[in-house]
Amino acid sequence: MNSQPKPRPETVIRPMDESDWPQWVEIDQEAFVEDYSPARVERFKALMEFDRMLGAYDGDRLVGSTVGLSLTMTLPGGPRPVCGVSAVCVIPSHRRRGILSRLMRTQLESLHEGGEPVALLYASEGAIYGRFGYGRAVDNLFFRIPTRGARLADHAPSDPSLRLRVVRPAAARGDLEKVFESVLPSRPGLYRRSPAMWDAILADDEKSRRGRSSLRCVVAEDDAGPRGYVLFRAKAGVTDHDLPDGELRVSDLFGLDPAAYALLWRHVLERDLVARVFAPSRPVDDPLMHLLTEPRLLNAGWLDDMWARVVDVDRALPYRAYSAPVDVVIDVTDTFCPWNAGRWRLSADASGATCHRTNDPADIELPVSVLGAAYLGGRALGSYEAAGIIRETRPGAIRALSAAMSWETRPWGGLIF
Ligand SMILES: CC(C)(COP(=O)(O)OP(=O)(O)OC[C@H]1O[C@@H](n2cnc3c(N)ncnc32)[C@H](O)[C@@H]1OP(=O)(O)O)[C@@H](O)C(=O)NCCC(=O)NCCS
Incomplete structure (x- = not known):
């Protein structure tokens, strides 16, 4: 007789069913170690977009989730649709098995296939989202x-x-x-x-x-x-x-x-x-x-306010306005969303911006999280250079990109979603 323990079936990531809402309330209360009043549960429910909610399932049991909210957010240049990531939790019995990583990957892949080009979130802890390519975009x-x-x-x-x-x-x-x-x-x-x-x-x-x-x-x-x-x-x-x-x-x-x-x-x-x-x-x-x-x-x-993730470099960079003309080739590192990796030419002036793949040599090498961090206009790129996180191969390129991406009014969300 075989006494080997059965292998645990893998947790499945799939759209969350609205009928699983009571389970979600239970796991979210466990994950955040809080008790919600019935009124608060109703308010949460009214904020959810169930057709954009992902669940992690262990059999029939919901063990984790995330949702992408359809927000209209002011970007440099004006209000645009963005994805607001929320309702992120994994039940403590299933933590640190890669469930959040798989939820994040599935969510970003679906945005890549036809969602908003930028995702933003409020992090419960600052150490969580950098690995998924989010950059600290806003301070308060x-x-x-x-x-x-x-x-x-x-x-x-x-x-x-x-x-x-x-x-x-x-x-x-x-x-x-x-x-x-x-x-x-x-x-x-x-x-x-x-x-x-x-x-x-x-x-x-x-x-x-x-x-x-x-x-x-x-x-x-x-x-x-x-x-x-x-x-x-x-x-x-x-x-x-x-x-x-x-x-x-x-x-x-x-x-x-x-x-x-x-x-x-x-x-x-x-x-x-x-x-x-x-x-x-x-x-x-x-x-x-x-x-x-x-x-x-x-x-x-x-404190940190919002974190931003450039979903698609070629869609996100022309999606916002720029403070100064710029023409640079950036070499992007993005292991989590590999479709962004490689060289892109960003050209922007007062009439708009374009971003295309190029074989031209790079002016700046940077991880995608820095593009997210600078996306709302609140980051000086020179400080990332000083921290050894980005590098320029053409003198003055970082300064030029930094001036173009910065925005006179500093970004601020002011309300956690
Ligand atoms: C934060 C949370 C969603 C993480 O879920 P998880 O399934 O355990 O995460 P994963 O197993 O996919 O972790 C992926 C990586 O992130 C790291 N990580 C996860 N949560 C972390 C945290 N809070 N602090 C630091 N690192 C963290 C893991 O150690 C792992 O690192 P590795 O790839 O080097 O091994 C979960 O612990 C949770 O629900 N916490 C309480 C509620 C909460 O804070 N939700 C987030 C709201 S913004």
Whole structure:
């Protein structure tokens, strides 16, 4: 009798069936070591695109997943469709057997066969996605501002026609959507918020509060309508000596113009009984740093925001605009998506960009992750050269490509998908 253990059948990667949603909820809670409220599960479900969801199956059992969300994101040059990768999890019993790698490969192959040319994601940990060709494309800053002493400078713009309206967030939803939609094209990385996303942003059940107050909203407006808004929660508190020690956590703050923007910041910094304003994610070029009399009070810290993956070099590079004319041959290394490997000529000017295979000698050698990192315009390529990650064979080529790919307004997504 053969006493050898049976070999374990290989996990299969295939489109996930919507009827497996309850299983997905279980494995995602396990993977993230969290318990979701029924309301949160419903919000997740509304955000999913089941026809773009992949499952990893061990027999009938779902053990891992990913989804590609159809997002419209501002790129250098304007809003375009991109793939937003989300719902990435593998049940702990099956981790480190290559399941995520196979999910990532299948997802990128399907994008290569006819999806968006660029994929973006928010990483739970910074060490995961580089191996799949994603580059750290966006940074954000968090501010922890002690309100004592934090004052806007005399040069901060003001407009007497502006006024503030304290309002329940749900009641102001139309105004919030209008402001955000107007701001959207102004910054690479911002992406259109679907009704389901607004539901999630404005969700105010006990669990969303995480020990803080209900969600609060203040709209800046004039007679013509809204010009900005801030969303925040507060944690009340006092010191041992009964001095105000509250903290206000700003989740969203957008202004359509400098005066509205300054007024909203002035408002949160001057709220009574608030000792600190915490803003967990702000753009690295946030105008606030030019408005405070003492910018050190920002107490800024740095984190990665979005990661980007060029799916197809020849489709992705002409998909965005460039800040300066450029004509370079790049030699791309891409072991995960080998169709990108080799030499490409990128030519761009104000009228547009082209990218074709070439046999001409390379000006720059670089891994595909660096193209992803620079894709939204927020990376100076010279620092990758200094780190020994990219190399030029024609003097000045890296500087030229870096100038062309950079963008005046720094990228920022501002909301995890
Ligand atoms: C992160 C996660 C999806 C990885 O899935 P997995 O199936 O274990 O990943 P793989 O086995 O395909 O790993 C591929 C490689 O990435 C590495 N890797 C995977 N997760 C990693 C992590 N969190 N940190 C560092 N390296 C990691 C593996 O060690 C492996 O490296 P190797 O090729 O050198 O051996 C899974 O552990 C998980 O669900 N974690 C909790 C939820 C989470 O963080 N999801 C991601 C949301 S963005």
